[in-house]
Amino acid sequence: MDGLTLLIPSSVVREAEDKREATRKLGYVARAAAVFRADRLCVFPDREGERRWGEAFVRIVLQYAATPPHLKGEVWGKRDELQFAGVLPPLRLSSQTTADSSESAVNQGIVTEVGPEGRVRVTCGLQHPISLTVPPSMATPAEGERVTVRISSREPVRARLVDEPTPGFDVATVNLSAALTDAAGRRIATSRHGQQLSIGRLAEFRPDYRDGLTVAFGAPGRGLPEILGIPPEAISAADAAGRSKPYGLDDDHVDSDPGFDRWLNTIPRQGSETVRTEEAMFASLACLTLTE
Incomplete structure (x- = not known):
């Protein structure tokens, strides 16, 4: 499967104070997918990290955002999850x-x-x-x-x-390991504990992106290492040793990693204690989708 696939956890709106804020946050996630021409935006389960609004809410709001304007009313009607759909920013995709x-x-x-x-x-x-x-x-x-x-x-x-391409992206719920198994090209996990992204490092594996790119993001206050149960120090140690995966390929603990090719810190000079998921998406994809 080629193209650009984005993976976000079902706990992505765990810190939202109300449904309006949660909806608005998902609007920015959808905007990132639209701006960088993602083909798929997939939600993987993080039950332990979910709070008031979980997987079903996240999926429905994102699917609504991705629905062409002329079909929204007919496809969705009125749903409780879409109470504040009016705050979603328009994606402004090419003509439908x-x-x-x-x-x-x-x-x-x-x-x-x-x-x-x-x-x-x-x-x-x-x-x-x-x-x-x-x-x-x-x-x-x-x-x-x-x-x-x-x-x-x-x-x-x-x-x-x-059999012609459609503008925009599809939204689905997926098992993270299955999504990475089906993915073509590079499979990137974003984390502040990963290898620091640099111009040289980007040039090193940029050609592989022609075959496809899958990028996974964590949730507010709950990054991918915590979601997957991988000690952050293991990822940092792998970076220091020049390895792309935590623990090394031959270590018994490699099963904790669902199949990423590389862990990257795409904001190496992070000035805020935490980076919101939608902020990380814009910052990361702006670098990872650069053309030659």
């Missing part, structure tokens, strides 16, 4: 509806149901959701996934799924 020379419209849709025999139900801005056949060139999309629909007629409705 285009037309080509054949006068057919290309709409972004959301899969609302996966049926039998390679068919899916899609909401795509028409009067009603429509049932479409998944073409052989496409993998069957999951419920909630964005798809591209080419509409040749609205009355009667004639439409088909096409």
Whole structure:
């Protein structure tokens, strides 16, 4: 799986004082994913770190933020988790509806149901959701996934799924180890205990990013080492020894690391005692997505 995948814990809003603040924070997380052209924004479980708002709330707000504006009302309606959705900043992605020379419209849709025999139900801005056949060139999309629909007629409705990229990113809940196993390219864990990012170090492994990049972030007051049960001093020791993983590849404790290629401190001159997740996302991705 190539492209840019971002991993955040379900405890990402653990320090929010109320639902409005939690929603606004997730809006900035979604903005970071949009600004840096992420393909996937995945939420992995951190049950011990969750407080009032956990995995379901985080996933729903992020999915709502990623939904094209013309589909938000139809797909989501009114939900308690979206009480303060009005504070979410707009993502302002490229146009969700285009037309080509054949006068057919290309709409972004959301899969609302996966049926039998390679068919899916899609909401795509028409009067009603429509049932479409998944073409052989496409993998069957999951419920909630964005798809591209080419509409040749609205009355009667004639439409088909096409294997074309959609602007924006998909949101899903994942197991961290499974996400890293499926990832292509570099798999980066961000932590102030990791190797300090420098121009030379970035140039060292930057070419690998062409095959894909997965970046994981921690939660406020609860970084990735604590979430994964890895002693911070082990990561620092690995840095001092010139190793990319804590403990070393042959150590019995390597199972504590779910499969990262490298632990990086992407803000080596951190001036604040803590860096918020959304701040770390902007700071880290600005460096890691640099082009040659």
